[in-house]
Amino acid sequence: xxxxxxxxxxxxxxxxxxxxxxxxxxxxxxxxxxxxxxxxxxxxxxxxxxxxxxxxxxxxxxxxxxxxxxxxxxxxxxxxxxxxxxxxxxxxxxxxxxxxxxxxxxxxxxxxxxxxxxxxx
Amino acid sequence: xxxxxxxxxxxxxxxxxxxxxxxxxxxxxxxxxxxxxxxxxxxxxxxxxxxxxxxxxxxxxxxxxxxxxxxxxxxxxxxxxxxxxxxxxxxxxxxxxxxxxxxxxxxxx
Numbered sequence: 001x002x003x004x005x006x007x008x009x010x011x012x013x014x015x016x017x018x019x020x021x022x023x024x025x026x027x028x029x030x031x032x033x034x035x036x037x038x039x040x041x042x043x044x045x046x047x048x049x050x051x052x053x054x055x056x057x058x059x060x061x062x063x064x065x066x067x068x069x070x071x072x073x074x075x076x077x078x079x080x081x082x083x084x085x086x087x088x089x090x091x092x093x094x095x096x097x098x099x100x101x102x103x104x105x106x107x108x109x110x111x112x113x114x115x116x117x118x119x120x121x
Numbered sequence: 122x123x124x125x126x127x128x129x130x131x132x133x134x135x136x137x138x139x140x141x142x143x144x145x146x147x148x149x150x151x152x153x154x155x156x157x158x159x160x161x162x163x164x165x166x167x168x169x170x171x172x173x174x175x176x177x178x179x180x181x182x183x184x185x186x187x188x189x190x191x192x193x194x195x196x197x198x199x200x201x202x203x204x205x206x207x208x209x210x211x212x213x214x215x216x217x218x219x220x221x222x223x224x225x226x227x228x229x230x
Contacts, residue, residue, distance in 0.1 A: 047220065111166070
């Protein structure tokens with residue numbers, strides 16, 4: 001059974017650093033692109049970026065490039081999303097999600113449970 | 122950036138009736154569209170990929186159609202458990218610049 005299990009709720013102050021994680025199981029973690037997406041309170045979904053754990057090839061949304069860093073450690077089947085300095089506008093639920101096998105497959109077939117990040121002074 | 126526009130914002134349908142949700146792309150995305158269902162407090166669930174292919178385990182009452190710029194998700198006979206927000210997503214570019222519609226909230230009348 002494919003599972004993506006994310007780290008728990010985070011409460012941070014503006015300017016804090018933050019790293020959240022997503023651990024995959026039940027499939028060959030290194031062989032599938034995995035993405036990070038966010039959902040601000042009461043809003044829709046926003047794609048942030050994807051990473052191929054096999055070689056750490058990473059692609060970012062142009063609007064978020066430089067704001068966050070996506071990484072992966074294939075030895076422990078885990079991907080990370082990190083900030084050096086969070087802002088109140090980073091308050092959101094963050095999801096990791098796996099892409100299916102195949103070319104031109106930018107959809108997401110399995111999702112983590114989400115990590116709530118709250119940034120408030 | 123390709124903008125995905127969903128309509129209507131809210132749809133109220135009686136159980137057993139058909140629900141039709143629309144998604145329009147600002148430029149052609151071929152058939153690279155997915156539909157997701159999101160219930161309150163849950164992660165999205167993939168329903169349809171490639172505009173018309175049901176994902177594993179998705180009931181046959183869900184169907185997708187369209188290509189180019191106009192796409193439709195149809196729920197043929199609405200069940201109470203279908204109450205949710207539905208999002209469309211395009212993925213027709215590489216390097217990727219995936220975008221989502223703003224969602225349609227489906228209410229049971």
